Structure formats: C-alpha cells, structure tokens
Amino acid sequence: MDKSYPLQTRNLNLYYRKFHALKDVTMSVEAKTITAIIGPSGCGKSTLVRCFNRMNDTILGARVEGQILVEGRDIYAPDTDLTQLRKTAGMVFQHPTPFPLSIFDNVTYGPRVHGESRPEELSGIVEQSLQSVHLWDELKDRLHEPALDLSPEQQQRLCIARLAAVRPRIILMDEPCSALDPIATSHIEELMEELVRDYTILIVTHNMAQAARVSRNTAFMLLGELVEYGETARIFQAPKDNRTKEYISGRYG
Ligand SMILES: Nc1ncnc2c1ncn2[C@@H]1O[C@H](COP(=O)(O)OP(=O)(O)O)[C@@H](O)[C@H]1O
Numbered sequence: 001m002d003k004s005y006p007l008q009t010r011n012l013n014l015y016y017r018k019f020h021a022l023k024d025v026t027m028s029v030e031a032k033t034i035t036a037i038i039g040p041s042g043c044g045k046s047t048l049v050r051c052f053n054r055m056n057d058t059i060l061g062a063r064v065e066g067q068i069l070v071e072g073r074d075i076y077a078p079d080t081d082l083t084q085l086r087k088t089a090g091m092v093f094q095h096p097t098p099f100p101l102s103i104f105d106n107v108t109y110g111p112r113v114h115g116e117s118r119p120e121e122l123s124g125i126v127e128q129s130l131q132s133v134h135l136w137d138e139l140k141d142r143l144h145e146p147a148l149d150l151s152p153e154q155q156q157r158l159c160i161a162r163l164a165a166v167r168p169r170i171i172l173m174d175e176p177c178s179a180l181d182p183i184a185t186s187h188i189e190e191l192m193e194e195l196v197r198d199y200t201i202l203i204v205t206h207n208m209a210q211a212a213r214v215s216r217n218t219a220f221m222l223l224g225e226l227v228e229y230g231e232t233a234r235i236f237q238a239p240k241d242n243r244t245k246e247y248i249s250g251r252y253g
C-alpha cells in the first residue's frame with residue numbers, strides 16, 4: 001500500500017517582514033508516525049510546525065510563499081475553513097496551556113465551540129478523552145476543579161485530551177516536554193507512542209535523545225533550511241550532510 005502524507009510543504013518560504021525564516025522547505029510527513037523536527041534554537045522549527053494550521057497568520061509581518069498541504073489540500077486555498085483546519089491539525093505547546101476553567105470545561109470547550117451541547121454527549125466525550133491520556137481514573141471525581149490546580153504533567157495531558165475531544169487526525173507538538181521533569185517527560189513519550197496508532201504526530205524537540213527515542217522520521221533544520229530528512233535511525237547513525245553530522249555529534253547547539 002502507498003504511504004500517505006497528511007502534511008506536506010512544497011518550496012515553502014516564510015518571511016517575518018524581511019527576515020527569511022523558512023527557506024524553500026519541501027517535506028512530506030508520513031501518516032500515523034511520529035516525525036521529529038530537530039535543530040538549534042532559532043532555526044525555524046516552531047515556525048515550520050505553526051505553518052500547518054496557519055498559526056503564523058496571526059503574526060504581523062509574516063508572509064508565506066509556496067504550498068502547504070494538509071491531507072492533500074492547499075490550506076491557503078480561498079475556500080479553506082480555518083476552524084476545520086485547526087480541528088484537523090491541533091497543537092500542543094511548550095508550556096501547558098489549560099484554560100482557567102474546570103477540567104470538564106477544558107475538555108468540552110472544543111466540542112461546544114463546534115456546536116455540541118447535549119450533556120450526555122459532553123460527559124461521554126470527557127470520559128473518552130481523559131481515558132485516552134490516562135487521566136480518567138485520577139480525575140473522574142474532580143472534574144469540576146480548576147485545571148490550573150493540576151501538576152504540569154497532568155496539565156499537558158489535559159491539553160492533549162482537549163485536542164482529542166475534537167477528534168483531530170494530526171497533532172502538532174512544539175517542545176511539549178520542555179517544561180516537564182524527566183519522569184513526566186517519559187510518561188508523555190509513552191503516551192505519544194500510544195497516540196500514534198490513531199494520529200499523525202509532528203513534534204519539535206530540542207532534545208535529540210527524545211527524537212531518537214520516539215520518532216520514526218527526523219528532520220534536521222538549520223538557519224531556516226531543511227538540511228536533512230529521513231528515517232531517524234539513519235539520520236542519527238549515518239547522516240549524509242556534514243552539518244547534520246556536526247549537530248548530532250554535539251558540535252554546535
Ligand atoms: N514573530 C516573529 N517575528 C519576527 N521574527 C520571528 C518571529 N518568530 C520567530 N522569529 C525568528 O524566526 C527565526 C526562527 O524562529 P523559531 O521558528 O521560533 O525557531 P525555533 O523554534 O527553531 O527556535 C528566529 O530567528 C526567530 O528570531
């Protein structure tokens with residue numbers, strides 16, 4: 001069977017005013033795999049993941065050239081439904097970002113925005129979404145407590161549950177473990193390994209060991225350029241580009 005590629009860019013260039021932040025990036029992300037984007041700080045990793053649900057649109061002076069395809073559709077086509085796009089491709093951020101609402105209201109936020117108001121449906125969604133991130137047993141008796149009272153790991157799981165509640169097919173993660181301790185990090189990595197059965201996951205990480213542990217494919221970026229992209233094991237064991245080799249061996253950070 002042919003592989004499918006729910007996220008693709010073709011000759012993608014992105015400018016923040018005059019600053020050329022993404023340089024001719026062409027890449028295809030395989031379905032239902034974990035793909036990591038690595039590279040030193042400032043190389044454009046966040047900018048690239050933000051492209052896929054048009055999060056850069058809100059940045060004044062940001063301009064995109066080239067094509068970005070999500071599930072084969074050009075997301076800058078005039079008939080693009082942005083709400084639908086962000087439902088298809090949801091984002092998890094560096095710092096957990098629960099809303100200052102109850103656990104229940106966090107998870108039901110998306111479904112409500114999309115028009116679901118039946119109490120039984122909403123309760124079912126909360127149970128299912130929290131189950132999928134292994135928070136249900138812990139939190140089922142505390143659903144009406146403030147989400148901001150949870151631990152950082154629980155908050156990050158809750159943010160993933162909040163996404164799951166709107167049934168995305170793609171999860172974009174921008175350094176989702178950088179605010180977590182090593183144990184919480186390994187828990188989130190285990191969760192990602194489960195989620196990838198159902199979702200396509202694109203994760204930015206500055207942690208090379210994390211990329212090596214969790215991802216099937218790795219993209220190495222430098223100064224806005226996609227330097228090398230391929231199977232993670234190959235990228236780490238036999239990089240083709242000298243710049244990748246130097247980065248992997250820790251020559252620059
Ligand atoms: N909103 C912005 N306005 C102007 N420049 C930006 C903006 N966001 C990021 N940049 C610049 O674009 C480059 C890439 O940033 P970013 O995508 O955040 O890199 P990374 O995630 O790899 O650290 C950096 O040089 C950064 O300073």
Ligand SMILES: [Mg+2]
Pocket residue numbers: 045046047174
């Ligand atoms: Mg970043």
